[in-house]
Amino acid sequence: MSSSINHESICLPITFVNELSKSKDLPETLDLISHWLPQIIDADRASVCLHNGQEDTLEVYALYGNKAIQANTILQIDNTMVGRVFQSKTLEINNNLKESQDFDCRILHEGGLNSCMDVPLQKSGACFGTLNLGSLRENAYQTQHAVLLECIANWLANYLHAQMEITEQKKRAETDPLTKASNRRCLTIVGNELLNKWQSDKQPFAMIMMDIDNFKHFNDRYGHNVGDLVLVTFSQVINQVIRTYDHFFRVGGDEFVILVSGNVDAAEKLAERIRLEVAGMSVQYDIHNLHITISCGVTSAQLQDDSLESIYNRADQALYLSKKNGRDRTTVN
Incomplete structure (x- = not known):
């Protein structure tokens, strides 16, 4: 017409x-x-x-x-x-x-x-x-x-x-103002959407949970401005590594989550790539050359999962094991 x-x-x-x-x-x-x-x-x-x-x-x-x-x-x-x-x-x-x-x-x-x-x-x-x-x-x-x-x-x-x-x-409501990663509220929205697709169509997805090893040390020794610089630099590395269809979130002080389209093997490979990229970078502050490492916990949606919280808790347990076993490593649960 x-x-x-x-x-x-x-x-x-x-x-x-x-x-x-x-x-x-x-x-x-x-x-x-x-x-x-x-x-x-x-x-x-x-x-x-x-x-x-x-x-x-x-x-x-x-x-x-x-x-x-x-x-x-x-x-x-x-x-x-x-x-x-x-x-x-x-x-x-x-x-x-x-x-x-x-x-x-x-x-x-x-x-x-x-x-x-x-x-x-x-x-x-x-x-x-x-x-x-x-x-x-x-x-x-x-x-x-x-x-x-x-x-x-x-x-x-x-x-x-x-x-x-x-x-x-x-x-703005769904973005962390410091790192520009999506926030916890957005994680709930996107995560539940992926969970619904998993439950209805069995479209696989996985979760990577990460935190920065000994992050408190940077804040205590150099000040919160340096801690913020570490978080921002770390987030920039993540955005350079993840794929356009993966989702990156900041859920706490130095705790981050990535939702990955695909199975747990793909998520583990991505987590390891991120871990190695971070280990190879440094943060410049004044005369200091600061090196950081991260610990990762990986899991995927499973048949018994009836909520996003169950997946989140399983990834958190995997992250705990990485930290308990010496940090700077990835654990799959």
Whole structure:
């Protein structure tokens, strides 16, 4: 169903408006927008780019159709049409991509597109992203298309901005402010989701529990600032090692948990890799070169588990054995 436009009104597909009002979170909303835009304004590609927190880049957060520039691609603001639209807060049309010097336009043309149109997403005068359309045809977009896309962008910007604020508030509520790992509250949510999948579909998952050996020593000898530096550095190592589909949590002072998709063998290998990476690093403080080690306890979801707490307790017991047997080791329970 296509939209129509005159000087006084815009008609949008009822299904689009209904689905948008029922979307549960920001990613679903972005996917809906990219899916419906080509049906509202004729296009072979639609995407939503958002400022990703880095000063000079945008990211393709949602995409439908032609994949010349894929989802999750990071685009520089400089030397791109999308970046210029973001900075100038002004819609642009390019109906002859093969002649463009903009990096993103050249990539789109190499992917088969010949026209594109980008419009800023703005709230209270601040631009936070863009809507982007592309067509295989040359001279695909005219003034009436620009008016329509700009009106849609202005309407969606308020909706998206509100969802982005909710998403950010939720993220803050579930994130440890020091290490940026997820917190205990988030562990309960994610862990129970994985447990439900295990109970219903037998999708395996495992838990790694870790703490820093003799952590109190760093606080007592060097001060809590150094203790915090140790925690932050340790967390950075974890984030470099774990996979994108693993989940990292800080559950206490120096106690951390990783939920691993897969069986206990995969979790044990990951725990050992982390342990060795940490043992090979050092924390620089003043003239001191501080070395740390960790102890790990590993377990997996088992048939008798009826709660996340039972898995947590078993991992805790494994961690206790690692510490009892000399620290700097991994124990599977």
